Amino acid sequence: xxxxxxxxxxxxxxxxEAGVSADDHQAIRLWLRLLxxxxxxxxxxxxxxxxxFGTSLPRFDYLAQLNRFPEGLRMTSLSSHLMVxxxxxxxxxxxxxxxxxxxxxxxxxxxxALIVRMTPSGxxxxxxxxxEHESWLVALLGGLDAREMEQLHRLLGKLRxxxxxxxx
Amino acid sequence: xxxxxxxxxxxxxxxxEAGVSADDHQAIRLWLRLLxxxxxxxxxxxxxxxxxFGTSLPRFDYLAQLNRFPEGLRMTSLSSHLMVxxxxxxxxxxxxxxxxxxxxxxxxxxxxALIVRMTPSGxxxxxxxxxEHESWLVALLGGLDAREMEQLHRLLGKLRxxxxxxxx
Numbered sequence: 001x002x003x004x005x006x007x008x009x010x011x012x013x014x015x016x017e018a019g020v021s022a023d024d025h026q027a028i029r030l031w032l033r034l035l036x037x038x039x040x041x042x043x044x045x046x047x048x049x050x051x052x053f054g055t056s057l058p059r060f061d062y063l064a065q066l067n068r069f070p071e072g073l074r075m076t077s078l079s080s081h082l083m084v085x086x087x088x089x090x091x092x093x094x095x096x097x098x099x100x101x102x103x104x105x106x107x108x109x110x111x112x113a114l115i116v117r118m119t120p121s122g123x124x125x126x127x128x129x130x131x132e133h134e135s136w137l138v139a140l141l142g143g144l145d146a147r148e149m150e151q152l153h154r155l156l157g158k159l160r161x162x163x164x165x166x167x168x
Numbered sequence: 169x170x171x172x173x174x175x176x177x178x179x180x181x182x183x184x185e186a187g188v189s190a191d192d193h194q195a196i197r198l199w200l201r202l203l204x205x206x207x208x209x210x211x212x213x214x215x216x217x218x219x220x221f222g223t224s225l226p227r228f229d230y231l232a233q234l235n236r237f238p239e240g241l242r243m244t245s246l247s248s249h250l251m252v253x254x255x256x257x258x259x260x261x262x263x264x265x266x267x268x269x270x271x272x273x274x275x276x277x278x279x280x281a282l283i284v285r286m287t288p289s290g291x292x293x294x295x296x297x298x299x300e301h302e303s304w305l306v307a308l309l310g311g312l313d314a315r316e317m318e319q320l321h322r323l324l325g326k327l328r329x330x331x332x333x334x335x336x
Contacts (some may be wrong), residue, residue: 027306140195148326156205159205
């Protein structure tokens with residue numbers, strides 16, 4: 001192909017820039033590795049959910065949120081928990097209601113509002129998926145022993161805490 | 169709201185399942201934290217690229233790939249490097265060509281094929297973005313000192329190595 005592959009970090013280009021120290025490249029290397037781990041796990045989970053349960057990750061995430069709130073959630077809360085738009089939550093809800101996994105019921109605390117919650121068969125289906133989902137994650141993270149997983153958990157916690165507000 | 173929030177990990181549900189040990193929940197906790205760090209960084213980078221350069225993450229990633237291959241890349245290679253479909257790469261290419269940042273030229277190794285590469289003004293624009301992009305990452309990862317970043321990098325490397333093939 002006559003194409004010379006350079007390193008992932010654009011060292012040559014950035015090296016020409018004043019004010020960029022060697023230390024800084026560590027941030028890019030770390031970010032690319034973090035992104036690659038997260039993307040690979042997410043893709044695998046998507047593939048497995050599709051193959052084993054004929055469902056999608058957004059649908060699994062939707063049910064996982066309802067699982068945390070057995071009494072149900074308003075659509076607006078669901079939307080913010082799932083970090084997706086109201087229109088997407090409405091479309092997902094319509095599908096899951098049509099398939100019998102979730103139902104819309106009156107909000108007992110406000111008669112003008114509706115909440116969404118899992119049906120018993122939705123709960124049973126989610127429970128089966130959750131067990132598989134966890135076993136996939138245990139396999140995917142199996143390269144680390146318990147001590148290393150704890151270390152990684154702690155370091156990611158510190159990373160997240162240090163992120164603070166969005167830089168301007 | 170009368171809604172009781174349970175922990176992120178559906179402990180109560182999974183605890184009823186045989187064969188799920190306490191150790192296993194560590195995998196879910198770790199994955200949710202990894203995903204949350206990665207999502208938060210990605211969202212911040214998206215917002216900052218939009219605000220500072222009026223561009224999107226897919227466009228930045230596209231140029232970052234071309235930056236690694238100054239002699240240019242075929243669309244099929246670009247598509248696989250970026251892990252997006254050919255149609256999406258074609259649409260992105262059309263936009264970036266129209267704006268003068270990239271150009272389609274004959275592949276010197278195969279006259280029937282075209283390659284895509286950055287124009288000089290595309291390269292200059294990318295160089296400016298890359299410097300900012302790196303400074304954002306340095307700020308975002310600033311909660312960790314150099315030793316912790318190294319540790320995290322090493323653990324994520326081990327995690328990725330251990331993932332192996334997709335579980336069935």
